[in-house]
Amino acid sequence: MIRKEVVQLSDPSRTRWDGPGARPVRVHLWRPARPLPDAPVVLVSHGTGGAAEQMTWLAETLSRAGFLAVSVDHHGNNYVDGYRAGGFAAFWDRPRDFTVVMDHLAETGPVGRIGAAGFSIGGYTAAALVGARGDRDRFAVMLSGTVPVPPTPELPDLVAAVDAEVPESVRARWPTSAEGDQSDARVSAAFLVAPAIGPLLDPRSLTEIDRPVAVRWGGADDVTPAGENAELYANLIPGADGRQVGEEVGHYWFLHTEPVGAAVRAEVAADAVAFFTTHLT
Template identity: 30%
Template sequence: MTLAGWTVALFLCLAPAAGASVGFQTASIAVAGDRPLRVGIWYPSDAAEAPTPLALSMQIVAPDAAMAGSRHPLIVISHGTGGSFADHFDTAQALARAGFIVVAVSHTGDTYDDRSRALRITERSGQLVRTIDYMTTEWRDHGAVDARRIGAFGFSSGGFTVLSLIGGEPDMALVAPHCREHPAYFDCQLTPTMGAVAPTVPAPVAHDRRVRAAVVAAPAVGFSFAPSGLAKVRIPVQLWRAEADTILPNPLYAEAVRGLLPRRPEYHVVPGADHFDFLPPCSDGLKAAAPQICGSHIDRAAFHATFNAQVVRFFRATLR
């Protein structure tokens, strides 16, 4: 079957009921001793959708609409360095249209407008734990969340975050020798290019046993989990690598993670893709503001049709 045929087949078997739409809202989550977390939330709704601005993009959603149904599985999304909760809106919409509630976090101090804490990467998993707490006990529609079916999605630094969340224990002492050997790599350029300050003693990562399945795309700092930092990860993982990743080059990131996971992941290598192809196709406004993340040697829209369908399929199978 061709790629196009496989994509059509996936959508036919994963298609939601006719008339299903996606509600969307934003929220601010209080965090003890820190700034509130900004999140975007996508969820099933029966309300009419309309084109709605989101950052520099446009999405088709029903803003602040009522929730449809109940007992929905929850997916929490973690973005890459310098991003925001808007970064994976198309994947969030695909999941919501398939019956999931999705919450994406803007990680404090590691967003497009504030990168001061980009090197405090071990703090991020605790922000996901707080977000899950909020969604299952405090959010206005928390009664519609099935707290027994929770998954996590992470890209780049968000991939590291999710691996930490599900039981990974990184050794951050490995970063310094890595950067002495590869000073030009993106992760070794965060201090000079973004003004990020590394902590003297990294915060311990936070784990959450409520998460039962994870999708990890192009994980940053994958090498830091060697030799046994992923030994406690026992849940299903869908792992993605861009074949031509120029930001996190093979084999020190996704490939390193694949070799360290004790349970064989569902592994996908995207032919010809670069790192930022895991982000949605860029709007004209985003192309003008951030051209470095918009270039591509593949048909990004076609890839995302397949990528999103595969993510939906995986979570449907593992969060039954």
């Protein structure tokens, strides 16, 4: 039987988006009934505006296979606590949440090899932990509003929301943050599901990734179209295992609550188990 726990952490090096105080990092742990030897861990990142519970389909499958699956509700970018413009725009904060998590796990007991997985911008998050970086100029153009930005369904007018909520002094530092290296040497492999923000990445950073990566996507994804997202990751990351999982598969088929995607999610979760079994055990 899987044992689910929730732990509240914080990161005093960063401030929260909705008031004073340290950035909250709420951690969800799916502990396996029969852990694999050497306690391997898989970090699981949800999509834009989602929450850890939407990744239950992947986390529970990994846990049943013996991995400790660990997710977070990314602050300002999850529906449990509410949306903040900074939580949507400052995508580099997401991998930093998992660095906090890994530090916590190391303090609480032995930790085996670690992998990262994620859906949509969570796919970027997993890729960032193995070396993907943003492009400062592309991000600055997006933030300026001079080039139309495809609307984010959960926060349609992101640029206007950022202008209204985030002080200019903070925004001025963001292009430098966007191109920063958020990789963590403790993460040995990454599994990306319909990964997002391909147009905002530095392509060279993908070509420099030297850890195993797998990419899965749907052929009918009109939220993060594969040509500029999943296929970009799959084609540029050396040795990446990339595969479309169905011409009819849409972006939101990878949410735990969507009945239409159950079979595809099961297939992709099985792929993730096989991938992490190869690279973490």
